[in-house]
Amino acid sequence: MPNVLTRLAHTIEKRKGEDEKKSYAAKLFARGPEKCAEKFGEEAVEAIIEAAKGRRKKLTEEAADVLFHLLIMLSSRGVKFEDVLAELERREGKSGIVEKAERKKK
Numbered sequence: 001m002p003n004v005l006t007r008l009a010h011t012i013e014k015r016k017g018e019d020e021k022k023s024y025a026a027k028l029f030a031r032g033p034e035k036c037a038e039k040f041g042e043e044a045v046e047a048i049i050e051a052a053k054g055r056r057k058k059l060t061e062e063a064a065d066v067l068f069h070l071l072i073m074l075s076s077r078g079v080k081f082e083d084v085l086a087e088l089e090r091r092e093g094k095s096g097i098v099e100k101a102e103r104k105k106k
């Protein structure tokens with residue numbers, strides 16, 4: 001079963017073109033990709049503030065908002081979430097190689 005982020009990405013994708021009165025994601029898409037990016041920035045700043053203040057409960061909630069708005073922003077520009085995950089996996093492999101090379105130097 002896919003994790004919650006992957007499920008949410010699929011739900012968000014399906015909201016494109018739906019009724020703005022019934023779907024917050026549809027409302028954001030209707031505002032355009034620049035607005036989606038702006039919303040992501042706002043949520044990120046809110047998370048930064050909670051992190052700086054050390055309020056873990058609020059940071060947890062803001063982090064969830066950040067992830068939601070990241071998925072909206074990616075989708076608004078046609079970037080697939082699975083491609084982001086693939087990029088992370090590619091780096092994961094690379095860091096192993098770098099780590100091995102560094103070990104050889106010692």
Ligand SMILES: N=c1c2ncn([C@@H]3O[C@H](COP(=O)(O)OP(=O)(O)OP(=O)(O)O)[C@@H](O)[C@H]3O)c2ncn1[C@@H]1O[C@H](COP(=O)(O)O)[C@@H](O)[C@H]1O
Nearest residue numbers: 008011012015022023024025026027039042064065068069
């Ligand atoms: N995970 C989320 C989620 N996280 C945050 N948000 C919304 O993001 C908004 C962020 O807060 P804001 O104060 O900035 O929003 P706002 O006051 O409406 O401000 P504006 O967007 O109008 O500027 C809130 O309205 C939250 O409800 C979310 N809205 C929806 N989801 C999930 O996304 C899926 C699709 O949602 P719908 O498109 O609404 O069906 C559903 O499964 C939901 O569970």
